[in-house]
Amino acid sequence: MSPSTLLPSSGKVRLGLAITLFFVLLAALGPLLTAYDPQQSGPDILQPPSGQHWFGTTQTGQDVFSQFVHGARVSLGVGVVAGIVSQVISVLVGMIGGYFRGATDELLYVLTAVFLVVPGMPLLIVLTGYLPSRGMVSVALVIAITSWAGSARVLRAQTMSLRRRDFVEAARATGESRTRIIFSEVMPNALPLVASGFLFSVITAVLSEAGLSFLGLGSLTTTSWGSMLYFAQSAQAFLYGAWWWFVPPGLAIAVVGAGLALINFGIDEFANPRLRTGRSRRRPVRRSGPVAAALAAATTAPEVREPESSEPTDPGPQVRPADVAGDPVVSVRDLVVEYDTPDGRVRAVDDVSLTLHRGEVLGLAGESGSGKSTLTNAVTRLLRTPAEVTAGSITYHRRSRDGSRREDVDLLGLPDDELRVLRWSEIAIVFQSAMNALNPVTRVSAQFDDVVRVHRPTMPAADRRALAVQMLQKVGIEPDRVDAYPHELSGGMKQRVAIAIALVLEPEVIVMDEPTTALDLLVQREVLDQVMRLRDEYGFAIVFTTHDLALLLEIADSIAVMQTGRLVEYGPALELYTDARHPYTRALLRSLADLGALL
């Protein structure tokens, strides 16, 4: 990368960086340019700027330039120390509260609110008044303690939004610890806010230090820009016309503040597009692949007599026996999931029974809100409050690799530690859109690592990397992409990476929630072909959720159609296509035929 590409394109930001760099250099090197001690009095009293005293002298003959450059060190030092401490407090309070929620959040929220409502400057004055010693570090700490709350509030809101994103769900599902999720998944995505909060804290601290010193509450034995202003004001420099005494520190405070604010503009411009959650989901897709053609050759599109709304009666669930070879791997029995909402209980999954067999592709279709995600989230145990499983069971039929040992695992009753082990190594997940499911700020290799480290803690780093490369190759991605960031990959590639990560521990079951909806038709086709090839190679079963019934007719062995939480039709895909029995399924098929999606 050439240096020019590292420079921000915005003129405002460049100016901000130049100003900040200038003052940092001034603080670092300025004292080397002057032979005068900033505190040392001299015979030249209240002299205007000259070759000898570049910024003139004070009432006691001290060199103003020397005070200015030494003061820069102190003022900026206080700013940076206070900024760091304040941001550490903000990050801890904001992110822990925003991620953990519950009582911890309430406590931290009240604490933040208290610091927000108490006016900052009076609190600062009171606290400084009680300091045993007024060294600059103590002043910086007091400034930090009074200035963290605003930033903590913003970080809490951001964390609450990030914790719902798919890549955080994915990290939870893979078994990463909560601390790790906060600091390696959520925090890197909130870094622009942390950086901008830091700069804001530095500005506040520089101004607060100046304010405190100007009021005589700072460390008056240390030269800072604030103490220069204090002494200039007490010596009535303004009345004497000694502008050179108060203009440099006053101007410097204003210019440093402006410089940091300009950099903050840049952070906003850089961060906001990246923090957006990606493209809109749910593009309508028309398909006419080989299986659809084969189906079309076998029969014409079914004759649908009436649209669903005018069907007089609901015949109830239409269930036909499965037509697959493998033995059951997941059984859902009489499952009921409800959401407790302010308007009453919503029954999102209503008495559903399904059986997924080894190696089977089970398609879950139905309109938006029909309960598909609630059902799959129940299987993967990713339901969150206010969702509650009120009846039924979900059993995972575990089988050792050689088939010699078998065990039924009650998924709903599984303790958290066992669930963490089972999830991903036996039941993995490909989330709705890889745009969201991959952490945008970590490399592909690290995202593989996150999964493998949890489940294979003893595997050496080199082997983990080799495994990541191997899995990428399996999904048709060049090995050198292992170090890419998600934004360097196309949508199809990202989805392949998500699939490769789901496959890395060779699970028995993969739950795919609309894995290809955001992809265009050709890419979708390639990704699906790849998934089917991998299914043949590894023999895992798939639960494939989509609105797209035509797509399911192509790839699924069995299809379950859901409507308002109920399973209305369930059986082998071909039978469902040729002989749909429920009016809702027939309406769906007819709408596909009308669109020409079924040949």
Ligand SMILES: Nc1ncnc2c1ncn2[C@@H]1O[C@H](COP(=O)(O)OP(=O)(O)OP(=O)(O)O)[C@@H](O)[C@H]1O
């Ligand atoms: N957090 C929630 N609080 C209350 N009700 C919810 C919540 N999440 C889902 N629901 C309700 O549960 C029902 C099923 O929703 P679900 O998301 O499972 O459907 P879906 O078929 O997966 O929809 P989509 O295809 O849009 O994802 C809907 O009526 C929905 O309004």
